[in-house]
Amino acid sequence: MKVLGIDPGSETLGWGVVEGENLKYKLVDYGTVKSSPREKFSKRLLKVFEGVKAVIEKFEPDVVAVEEAFYAVNVNVAMKLGQVRGAILVLGELAGLEIAEYSPRLIKQTVVGYGNAEKHQVQEMVRLLLRLQKAPEPHDAADALAIAICHFHHAGAQNRINLAKLKK
Numbered sequence: 001m002k003v004l005g006i007d008p009g010s011e012t013l014g015w016g017v018v019e020g021e022n023l024k025y026k027l028v029d030y031g032t033v034k035s036s037p038r039e040k041f042s043k044r045l046l047k048v049f050e051g052v053k054a055v056i057e058k059f060e061p062d063v064v065a066v067e068e069a070f071y072a073v074n075v076n077v078a079m080k081l082g083q084v085r086g087a088i089l090v091l092g093e094l095a096g097l098e099i100a101e102y103s104p105r106l107i108k109q110t111v112v113g114y115g116n117a118e119k120h121q122v123q124e125m126v127r128l129l130l131r132l133q134k135a136p137e138p139h140d141a142a143d144a145l146a147i148a149i150c151h152f153h154h155a156g157a158q159n160r161i162n163l164a165k166l167k168k
Contacts, residue, residue, distance in 0.1 A: 002028065004061035005148030006052065007140050008084040010044050011037055014140030015052065017059045018148040025152050027130045028059060030141040041080060049087045056095050064092040065100045065151035067107065102150050110150040122146050
């Protein structure tokens with residue numbers, strides 16, 4: 001299974017591709033899609049759409065795992081994040097991919113063991129879990145890798161539950 005993790009953002013969107021089975025996985029690649037806050041939001045949204053589309057075409061993932069929206073103090077930020085997430089979800093559907101969504105707290109709980117972990121803690125655990133020499137940067141890409149790793153842990157658990165039910 002190949003999982004594309006997405007940390008949505010309208011200025012910097014992080015992506016990370018992790019491949020493996022169950023709890024044995026490895027890094028494929030990671031990066032960001034950046035756009036300027038000076039551009040109209042519609043142009044930034046298009047850049048995000050085209051950037052993620054290119055990643056999907058290049059790596060051909062089986063699953064797109066996306067961070068769920070969180071409650072932002074600024075309503076405009078929350079709305080823009082929702083629109084970015086919508087573009088990613090549409091891309092996943094267009095590509096015929098399985099789509100999984102995880103809350104920020106569950107991602108941190110799964111990867112770090114603490115739901116209120118800080119960015120540097122997530123980066124370091126991603127480094128350790130993927131056996132990397134240095135922590136992935138920027139943190140947006142490390143977060144995307146954490147989302148992909150989270151999917152392996154939760155999808156694997158769900159698969160084991162389903163297999164156990166079949167054996168009964």
